[in-house]
Amino acid sequence: MAFNIGEKPGRGRYQCVFSDDVVTLETDDDALPACPNTDCLIAHETRWEKAKFSKNS
Ligand SMILES: [Zn+2]
Secondary structure, rough: OOOEEOOOOOOEEEEEEOOEEEEOOOOOOOOOOOOOHHHHHHHHEEEEEOOOOOOOO
16 A cells, blocks of 8 residues: 555655655654655655564664
């Protein structure tokens, strides 16, 4: 399942399906940002998936 920029799927780690960049949402009220990867910013097509791995940080 993929999420778009601005969605609020809940706290946790999310991984960009294109560049593998990972962002962390600290609370359920945080919205997914644009991907920090320059290629994704140009493409405007960022999709986020729940990160498969579960490191603490
Ligand atoms: Zn990306």
